[in-house]
Amino acid sequence: MAKINSCFQDLKREYIFPIIERKTDELKQNHPNASIINLGIGDIALPLASSIAKAICQGVLEMQEKTSMKGYGPSDGYQFLKTAIKENEYKHLNIGADEIFISDGANTDTASIQELFCQSSIVAITDPTYPVYFDSNIIAGRLKNILFLPCTKESRFVPLPPKEKCDLVYLCTPNNPTGVALNKEELKAWVDYAKAHDAILLVDNAYAAFITSSDVPSSIYEIPGATDVAIEFKSFSKSAGFTGLRCAYAVVPKGVFAYFEDKKISIHSLWKKRQSIKSNGVSYPMQKGAEAVYTKEGQKETKSQVVSYLEQGQILLHGLKTLGHTCYGGTDSPYIWWQIPKGLTSWQFFDILLEKCHIISIPGSGFGKSGEGFLRLSTFTTKDKAEEALKRIASLNL
């Protein structure tokens, strides 16, 4: 008799997206002409940059020719893309192209990295959190090994190193859902913690392209010593409109080690092994598209998209503040963390926005206990929609 991995039974978290979909469908049925503004799911709102589209098409055409056809590529990515990433993202840092592993998404990478570590590892996860870190560890049987790091208003939503010893620490900066990014000093405290406790930092930096604050590093490796203790995850999804294309990368430095008994094992070698077993890589045209992000035209086009999302963030942020609301984030990320009026749960406030303003948001409680009392707004939208959303919110007279 086939038996399931019983850890799936431990996934008790409320699945918010099906509930949001059901509520949105109900609204559409009751108000077929409603013009719904989606500030919920963090998906891109602008079309693919033409330089990237051209490079992908060119990649497909190459595959049509006998002399340049392609079959399976390397499981950890083509050298041309690794070199482009090294040259453009890590030129000034001590990271080699062979420490970069191309993948189909930061989601896949951040969910899979825990497979390298012992089941009894103690794992620190922020609360609220991007749910993938928690769920992937639950499925791996670590229900009792999670240490939550509360991120509250009092600590600027920044997770602080705990007194307890942890083995793995997930950090997401700039953060989804709070929109807040860790500065140099805050990241240094984590590197020091990792060194002191032989821990490994798993740093999800999927929103690096949105950083505007001068004291926020665009890579953990700007912190001295981080190449010994940190793995970084980046993605082309939000920085270059790849959510529907799929291309990302993990940086696993050769200086990161964990233990088997008292023997030091290279995490870089283990990840390479894991990837070669579980992945046949990302398609050639997608990697050509990702390479094109670093061309002059690609940079111009993708940067202007990021600037546009940040501008919509500023419109929403300033508009909400002018209406007397308290909001965080939005400056170094495409998310606004909106403190909801007292006396309402985040689901109740979600319902008010949906039913009265026809605006989709995400209730903070969907990201963890400490998310209650907040709502996440995505700034992946257009100027007219951001302005229209504000008008509707203003009419609520909250």
Ligand code: PLP
């Ligand atoms: N990490 C964070 C923090 C995210 O918010 C997301 C997507 O929303 C991802 C990773 C997933 O990125 P990708 O599209 O590269 O899988």
